[in-house]
Every structure is written in C-alpha cells, then in structure tokens.
Amino acid sequence: MKKRIRKLAGRYKLIEQILITAYRSYGTHSRLYIKGRVLDNEPLKITQDANIFKTIKTTYKQFDTFEIPEAQIDLSLPGKVHTSTETNAEGFFLFEDDIKENLAEYADEEGWLDYKLYYKGPMGKKTELLEDPFTGSFLIPHPEAEYGVISDIDDTILQTGVTSFLKLRLLKNSLLTNAYDRIPLKGAAEFYQKLHEGRDGTPNNPIFYLSNSPWNLYEYLKLFLDHNAFPKGPILLRKFRTPFDGSIKPEKPHKQKEITNILQTYPAMNFILIGDSGEHDASIYTEIAAQYPERILAIYLRSVKHKKQMNRVRSIVDNFETTPVLMVESSQEAIAHAKEHEFI
Structure with missing residues (x-):
C-alpha cells in the first residue's frame, strides 16, 4: 500500500x-x-x-x-x-x-x-x-498424440458460481477463498487424466486450460490445478480490463480467439472441447465445430443449475448435428461417453 x-x-x-x-x-x-x-x-x-x-x-x-x-x-x-x-x-x-x-x-x-x-x-x-x-x-505435443483437449476452467472443473446472482458467489470463491481450499468438481481430475492418457495409456494427449479470468489470477489457478492433480497444460487467461480501459476491445471473444490459435498451430490434430452450460461455451464451441467440422471430435458441456441458461443452451445444441454434443451432469457420465467412443 x-x-x-x-x-x-x-x-x-x-x-x-x-x-x-x-x-x-x-x-x-x-x-x-x-x-x-x-x-x-x-x-x-x-x-x-x-x-x-x-x-x-x-x-x-x-x-x-x-x-x-x-x-x-x-x-x-x-x-x-x-x-x-x-x-x-x-x-x-x-x-x-x-x-x-x-x-x-x-x-x-x-x-x-x-x-x-x-x-x-x-x-x-x-x-x-x-x-x-x-x-x-x-x-510441444508428442507427434503420436491421439487428440488434444481444450477445456474451460470456470464451473467446468472449478466451481466458481459464475451464473450466480450478480456473480456474488463468483466473487466470494475467487477473491476470498484460498486456492488450496477450492474444491474441483467431483471426478474432473480423473476424467482429464484419462483423456491425457487416451486409449493406449501414454500421457501424450495435450490438455489446454482456458478461462476468462485475468492473468492476475494465473498463479492461483496454476496452484489449484497442480494441487488437485490435473494434467499439466498451458493456461490461457486474458488481460484485466478496467472501466477506464481505452484500448480497443478484441473482435472475437477471448476463448474463441485462443481456440482458433491452437487449432491453427496444430493443423493435423483433432480436439475435444469441454465447457459448461452457464455462460457462452455452447455458442462458441458449436461455432468452432462448424468452422472445423472434421477436427472437433466431441463437445462436453457440464450442466449448471440455472434454468434460463440451460434453456438457452438446449436451443443451441439440440439442433446441432455437426459434432456430438453431450450435456453431462457428472464426470462419470462423461467418462462413460468417452469410453463408448473410444477416446479412452
């Protein structure tokens, strides 16, 4: 001070x-x-x-x-x-x-x-x-990687309360709770480790972590991921914008820009996208899948308890046929689907 x-x-x-x-x-x-x-x-x-x-x-x-x-x-x-x-x-x-x-x-x-x-x-x-x-x-992903995984963090593997009233739960969890005390969504680390190892059990499949959180929270989120045994992977956050920030806003949302950059960096690699139904993941992920229909193997969206958001997401995914989209209530449900489609 x-x-x-x-x-x-x-x-x-x-x-x-x-x-x-x-x-x-x-x-x-x-x-x-x-x-x-x-x-x-x-x-x-x-x-x-x-x-x-x-x-x-x-x-x-x-x-x-x-x-x-x-x-x-x-x-x-x-x-x-x-x-x-x-x-x-x-x-x-x-x-x-x-x-x-x-x-x-x-x-x-x-x-x-x-x-x-x-x-x-x-x-x-x-x-x-x-x-x-x-x-x-x-x-540098292994040339024999079966696929890559791009995952949201907020309310996908870490419960934040991003859909709560006035985002009050988000503020409490992010600002007033120790990183060691943050609880990952049940079974998430196990699911990600299985995806990291793929079908042959070799940890070659890269995991990329995305969040709309500012870079100021990088050490906090890195500690959370490491402490809870998630696979080590690149962490992609964004610049913290204040109400007085006069710089030009990006044309594309942060997540969309980062996903596109990853896909362009690895043109021979297919991907699984994981997010939640709480904010904009459904619309961003389906738009990406429509642009790269041969490269997005599946989209997993973790259901959040927000009726209005769920209805909006349902309207997006119910008629989307380009890529399989699964709304999941638990990690075990996602694991079962991944086994059925021989991702793991």
Whole structure:
C-alpha cells in the first residue's frame, strides 16, 4: 500500500525488484508461443494454512501490480536458440517466432521444454533481480498424440458460481477463498487424466486450460490445478480490463480467439472441447465445430443449475448435428461417453 501511495504521489521512480512470471504456454518443434509478464512486485506466496485475512491480503496483491513497460527480455532455448522481445505498457511480453532448430529433441517425455529468460531492461542502483535467469516451460505435443483437449476452467472443473446472482458467489470463491481450499468438481481430475492418457495409456494427449479470468489470477489457478492433480497444460487467461480501459476491445471473444490459435498451430490434430452450460461455451464451441467440422471430435458441456441458461443452451445444441454434443451432469457420465467412443 505504501508503494502504491508513493507512486500516486509521484515519488515512486526507481524499480525496486524484478519479477518475471512465465506463463505455461505451447508451441511446435519450430514455432514459439511464449507469454509472460514483468512486474516490480514480490513473488506471490499462497500458503495452505492462511486465514481469511491473509487470503484477502494475497488477493489484493494479485491485482496491486507495478508493471515494467518497454523492458527488453532475452529468451534462451536449448540448441543455442536465442531471441528477444520487449514488454508492452502493462508489462506483458510475447515470443511468437519461427525457429529453424528442432526443439522437440530437447523436450521431456510429455513434451515440456524448459527455457531461460534474462531481464535486460532498466534497473536502478538498488534494483533487486529476484532471479537470474528466470525459467519457464512450454509444451510441444508428442507427434503420436491421439487428440488434444481444450477445456474451460470456470464451473467446468472449478466451481466458481459464475451464473450466480450478480456473480456474488463468483466473487466470494475467487477473491476470498484460498486456492488450496477450492474444491474441483467431483471426478474432473480423473476424467482429464484419462483423456491425457487416451486409449493406449501414454500421457501424450495435450490438455489446454482456458478461462476468462485475468492473468492476475494465473498463479492461483496454476496452484489449484497442480494441487488437485490435473494434467499439466498451458493456461490461457486474458488481460484485466478496467472501466477506464481505452484500448480497443478484441473482435472475437477471448476463448474463441485462443481456440482458433491452437487449432491453427496444430493443423493435423483433432480436439475435444469441454465447457459448461452457464455462460457462452455452447455458442462458441458449436461455432468452432462448424468452422472445423472434421477436427472437433466431441463437445462436453457440464450442466449448471440455472434454468434460463440451460434453456438457452438446449436451443443451441439440440439442433446441432455437426459434432456430438453431450450435456453431462457428472464426470462419470462423461467418462462413460468417452469410453463408448473410444477416446479412452
């Protein structure tokens, strides 16, 4: 809080510390798509035994960010691959480059490749570089993957209350509940592990996680997924927009844009889409399936207890014949369908 007051008062000039958060992302043997953010903040610490006051403090810190714009970031990959980029006004950076080296040779058994990030931006005499280098990893799916899975997070694997009145339950769950205390929907982790392993039991099938949550909640959601034994996968969130944000809004919804990008990155791979019936997943997923009718194997929509939304979703999926769409009440129902269609 003191740091924020000093900044607003115009006395905050020097950068105190450098923190680079590298988001779990994805690519191919010759294509990078690596995102991250550079902040003048302490690393977020989410502890399992935190009381409500510590949880509120941690939540506040996730949004009380001090962005470092126009900072040069150098990326180092195995095989002597090096490239650079700059952060934007909000501290975000993106490496989206074609690479001549075959990066898949350096990935682990499940396709994850580690890389190093070096901060080359402005520093003061007392600036602390919290790590040097910072590290991250991105996914290169195995060439023998049977299919990929693109899944929503909110009310699909994590109960958020996104359809609740004035989204009050969503606010309580996201802002006032410790990540360790969040309860995944029953059987979801088991279902995703089965999809990850596919028919032959080899963990080759990539899982991509989508959410309309802001990047500020990245560490929170990553911890939830890891703590509850979901398969490791890229996490794709979106920029936090305030009422005063004057930037141009994207033409396509965030989820639609990210799904399209994944499909274009892996043109030979088919996909299963998983979402819920609470918001816009049904309309987005069926539109994607209509655009790529040969590549979407199935759509699973977890039913939410909201009559108006359910009626709207029914009107969309009942007459949709391009791709099988299953409204499921439980993970076991989805598992049974996946077995029947030999996805697992």
